[in-house]
Amino acid sequence: MKIIQRKRGISHPMIRTDFSISQKNEKEFTPGQGYKLALVSLGCDKNRVDSEIMLGSLGQKYQMTEEPMEADIIIVNTCGFIDAAKEESINTILEMARFKTEGSCKLLMATGCLTQRYGEELLGEMPELDVILGVNSYGKLDEYVERFIVDRQRIIDTAWSDVGVNDGRRLLTTNFGSTAYVRIGEGCDNNCTYCIIPKIRGSYRSRSREDILREVETLAKAGVREIIVIAQDITMYGRDTEGRQTLHELLQAMDRVEGIHWIRLMYMYPEGIYEELLQTIAGSPRILNYFDMPIQQISDTVLRRMGRRTSRAAIEGIIGRIRELMSDAVIRTSLITGFPGETEEEFEEMKAWLAQMQLEKVGVFPYSKEEGTPAWHMKGQLKDSVKKKRRGELMLVQQQVSLAKNQAKIGRTYEVLVEGRNEDGFTGRCFEMAPEIDGEVLIRSDKELIAGTFVNVRITDALEYDLIGEIDHESGK
Incomplete structure (x- = not known):
């Protein structure tokens, strides 16, 4: 996704336990309609789990879409770990805000580490945002979406909580x-x-x-x-x-x-x-x-x-x-x-x-x-x-x-989890590779491979981070 290079100033953390109510969103938003929901998840795998919990919570009421242009509700689950992550989060919020005028978006929500850390400042500096929730507010997600649909008033909740972890329903995104x-x-x-x-x-x-x-x-x-x-x-x-x-x-x-x-x-x-x-x-x-x-x-x-x-x-x-x-x-x-x-x-x-x-x-x-x-x-x-x-x-x-x-792995055979395909063949990972960070195995096969299955692959070539191989028919797998 293209990111708009527009920066907003964020100075220091301010965390308050309250709701701030201000301007109303002028787009029509009628309770009971079948709305479409899009979610953009940024940051680490822990954030991904939070995003899957949110999707699991809202997925029973709203129709999921991968196209923000079509979404009535857009959630950006932010990261606030380092400067680069904060900037990406801000830019992504601004990119999604375009769909309030160019698309169907009627509710733009930000959640996650950035909002937990800077929620009050985001409320003041980003009028594009309708709902701002911290990392402890996901259990109230349904309530806040419904409240905004009915009241049409901006909401912020970055209240602190030390309750135990309970992941609840999830919709997998892997x-x-x-x-x-x-x-x-x-x-x-x-x-x-x-x-x-x-x-x-x-x-x-x-x-x-x-x-x-x-x-x-x-x-x-x-x-x-x-x-x-x-x-x-x-x-x-x-x-x-x-x-x-x-x-x-x-x-x-x-x-x-x-x-x-x-x-x-x-x-x-x-x-x-x-x-x-x-x-x-x-x-x-x-x-x-x-x-x-x-x-x-x-x-x-x-x-x-x-x-x-x-x-x-x-x-x-x-x-x-x-x-x-x-x-x-x-x-x-x-x-x-x-x-x-x-x-x-x-x-x-x-x-x-x-x-x-x-x-x-x-x-x-x-x-x-x-x-x-x-x-x-x-x-x-x-x-x-x-x-x-x-x-x-x-x-x-x-x-x-x-x-x-x-x-040194050329000639060895590895068990590989098939994940997809590209123009050169099928792709997957062996035990040495975590998703999205460790490279992948390019598999050459004259037969269709099914994603989610395991095959044995003999390595025939190697790059700095990726491996190339072919199905090892002699392995019996």
Whole structure:
């Protein structure tokens, strides 16, 4: 979707518990009509789950459409994590606002992290918005839509709540319904000095094991083959409710649900990974040996400034233990460069470490200065040009590592989940690839492949991030 390059100023967070009523929308809006609803979801996988809950809640009353031009109600589920995400959210709201004059839109709503953080300012600065809800208001979504249809008055609710997680009805938005994200907790207690999430989402709250397993069983019966377990940090699971880490017990119960073929784990902070968890993963053929660990930095001095409760030695120890238990383990991480005070020596240390460790999947992000975080006030803020240059150097190192690792896979056969097709053939993912972030497998086949099924693919060629292969007829699958 084309994004309008128009900016609005947002200064600082203001969160109030109230409703503000002002101008009326002049378009005709009569209760009881069959309205069409479109939703644009931005940001992370946790936001995607929120969007699916909203669609599940409203989908029984309103007709879903993927065309905003045709929609009577448009919801933008925003992200407010870093500056780039905030700008994308604002621009997307403005893009959707066009359909109030050029299309059928009668109600434009914004939800999510940006609205939780800046709801009052959005109310004042964006008259295009009719309803503004924070991250704790999704349970009142039906009520607020109906209220606006009847009263035609603007609504804002960014009230804070620390209630437990309960995902409710969902309408899946993942490809072909073969993959689904399952959120096991909300909020975060890590309090890294660069991160605003605890102030937006609150402290960590584990979802009940019964609710999670009930959802997994429902998804399995609906034909979902891959479950992706998510939270801000899934290793925290159980600490608040049972006083100890119980992720391994939850996974063991998930592993017993019939119909699920892959269980993928996302967002495991290295300092939270423990031996029982590793043994559970290593002992199950369905829990993938895929470790998504946000390391962010490797210099001990920078890690301390980031507020991370780990060290280079501890991180290397966890990586070593993973590789000792699982020879085919894939480690994905994210790194932040240009953190306040990052010296040339600290950057070179991370660059050399990246080449040394030969990690399978790496994303690198320039530090984003976020108001409301301790790092906002730190001395030694680096120029954007320096941060971008350092990111480029790190990505070049990783690109070479990734290409070499992929080329070593030529001749091997991988189980691949078929997801679609393009002009060159069919596309899918092997266990090493999470959706939308890790590349894909291009499958050459003279027979039609069905999305949502698994096939064995022999790799015949490799690029930096993608693999190319053909059906392995000798595998018997």
